[in-house]
Amino acid sequence: MSKAKAVVICGGGVIGLCCAYYLARVGHRVTLIDRGAEDRDHCALGSAGYVSPSQILPLAAPGLPGLALKGMFNPRSPFYLPPRxxxxxxxxxWLFWRACRRRHVARSAPVLRDLCTASHRLFEEFDDIAGGVCEFERRGRLELCKTREELARQEARLARVASALGVEARVLDAGEVAALEPGVRLDVAGGVYFPGDCHLTPARFTAALTQLLAEMGVRxxxxxxxxxWHADGxxxxxxxxxxxxxxxxxxxxxxxxxxxSLAGELDLGLPLQAGKGYSLTLPQPRFRPRIPMIFTxxxxxxxxxxxSxxxxxxxxxSGVNTVVRPERVRQIIESVPRYFPDFRAEDFAEARPWCGLRPVSPDGLPxxxxFRRYRNLIAASGHAMLGVTLAPITGKLVAxxxxxxxxxxxxSPLSPDRYA
Ligand SMILES: Cc1cc2nc3c(=O)[nH]c(=O)nc-3n(C[C@H](O)[C@H](O)[C@H](O)COP(=O)(O)OP(=O)(O)OC[C@H]3O[C@@H](n4cnc5c(N)ncnc54)[C@H](O)[C@@H]3O)c2cc1C
Structure with a gap:
């Protein structure tokens, strides 16, 4: 380590916490600032908790602009972009549209693979340090498709890219999926199984980190x-x-x-949008699959x-706001019985919808x-769907x-000046 420095981290979500952890570990004097209380809500809390070495395709990919265009006029689309x-x-x-090219996917997938793989290793190490309290589970992850057409697309798109980059991916038919989840009735044509993926309970992870930070002397x-800010040249x-x-x-x-907005007066020109996502947690579901799954x-x-x-x-x-839109929540609730035919929309009657804002860069890379403009300001943001997965490696890289x-x-592909 260089000589111990005073480092201030602005933001105490999962990314800020991990930055504080890796900086304090090598002896820096760290202050972490958040406008919320210790028990504040932050984006990782209601997340799916996936730690996915397999998530190597950037959000910006061919096909997405079409989905975004459809989503402009349909508040029930999974990707909703209300015109404003x-x-x-x-x-x-504009930058997102430019990034949705095959060339960008081919360049970004190895970058994401390296980040995800390195972060996964750090999770394994952290789980040992934290004594297993994060409920870190190594059961893999399924991407399930209702139709054969979608399965063929997923196979071509995801499984092949993953396999080519050394990420294990198995294409399964409906029978093979059922064999993996014998207690669960599923209405799907098949899916892709990523045996190397993991998941954890996000609230446990961030609570364990916070406690460790206090013990390590982080302010x-x-x-x-x-x-x-006060800038000096x-x-x-x-x-x-x-x-x-x-x-x-x-x-x-x-x-x-x-x-x-926090860096507004510094005029950094950092393109980033809030990507609101929702979750609903059932404390006593009809049944619980063993393996996390995505309904593709x-x-x-x-x-x-x-x-749960x-x-x-x-x-x-739709901008930086935490307004819960009932039609967005209904989109989730009404999708579930299509894949889990034993579930009913009424199962969600008591579930309180949670929403969080993902920080989304236009090219899907954090x-x-x-920053070139202020040499002692370091970016750690824009992780979109991968903030939990990439939090440890982000912290380590910042240190x-x-x-x-x-x-x-x-x-270099992650530079905060790449659009400046
Ligand atoms: C529904 C959903 C499911 C998801 N599932 C997954 C998943 O399975 N796996 C995965 O890897 N990722 C997942 N994500 C994404 C992940 O949760 C986010 O990428 C990640 O939590 C972002 O963390 P962050 O620390 O960058 O931001 P935040 O958690 O938003 O933290 C930012 C912090 O900055 C603070 N702050 C803001 N302004 C100020 C200010 N002016 N002064 C002081 N403090 C301030 C805020 O209070 C907040 O605590 C999911 C997200 C959603 C919404």
Whole structure:
């Protein structure tokens, strides 16, 4: 490690927590700031909890612009983009559209594979350190298709790319899926099974991390809002917060969907949109599959979590707000009996819908690394659907950047200046 530095992390979601952990581990003096309380809601809490080395296809891929266009006028589409006049959304949409090319997928899949694989290893290590409290399960993950056409598409699109990059993927017919989940009646044509995938209980993971951080001497500054900066030429001197100015050597921008607004006055031009997703958790479901699964056509993730069953999904680019739209929640509820015929919409009558804002970059790759404009400001945001999976490697990479060490994964495709 270089000499111990004072590092301020702005944002205490799963990404900020992991940055704090890896920075404190190598001896830096870390302050983590979040405007919420210790028991605040954050995006990982209601997530599906997948730790997926197999998620190697970026969100920006061929076929997505068509889905987004359809979603402009259909609030029940899994990908909903209500039209609104917003220059940042227009810029983001243009960059997203440009990224939805085969060439981009071919370039990004190995990058995501390296990040996901490295992060998976760190989860294994963290699970040992935390003594198994995160309910980290190694049961793989199924992507289920209702129709043969979709199965053929998934096989061609996902399973082949995964296998070519060394990620184990098995294409299964309906009988083989049933053999993996003998207690569950499924109405599907088949699916792809990723045996290397894992899942955990997100609330347990972030609680274990928070406790460890306190034990490691990290200053956890809850109920503190960042509202500005003191810049000194090409460096930042301090962050302005409701608890006063905080001076540091290095600053980490880890405020999820709020990262652009938090850094607004720094004029970083970071394209990022909030991708709202919903989840519903049934404490006593009719049955619980053993293996987490995605309903491919409906884009719903199903996770067995410590006795309960969570259904999550939808991507709603309607700005930074946490308004729960009943038609979006209904889209999830009505999809479930199509795959699980024994489930009824009434099963969800008591379930309280949760929503969270994913920080979504236009090309589906996170932003990790130093900004050119302010050399002591480091980005750790834009993880979209992969924030839980990639949190440990993001934290480790940020610590490597602070120390000036060789990063464990090449950072150039993740540069926060790639659109500047
Ligand atoms: C339905 C759903 C399912 C998902 N499932 C998965 C999954 O299975 N696997 C996976 O890998 N990912 C999943 N994700 C994505 C993942 O949850 C996110 O990518 C991740 O949680 C983002 O974390 P973050 O720390 O970047 O942001 P956040 O959790 O949003 O944290 C940002 C923090 O910054 C704080 N903040 C904001 N503004 C300020 C300010 N001005 N001052 C101080 N603090 C501020 C906020 O209070 C917040 O705590 C899912 C997401 C959703 C919505």
């Amino acid at each position: 006049l917003d220059s940042e959304l227009l810029r983001w949409s 956890l500054q809850w109920n503190t809002t960042v509202y500005g 090409g460096r930042l001197a301090a962050v302005r917060t409701t608890a006063g100015d905080i001076v540091a050597d290095e600053f980490v921008l880890a405020a999820g969907a709020w990262s652009p 056509e409906a884009r719903i993730a199903v996770t067995p979590l410590n006795g 069953l969570r259904f999550g999904g939808t991507l709603d680019l 932003y990790i690394g130093r 490597e950047v602070v120390d000036g060490r060789q990063p464990s994964v090449a950072l």
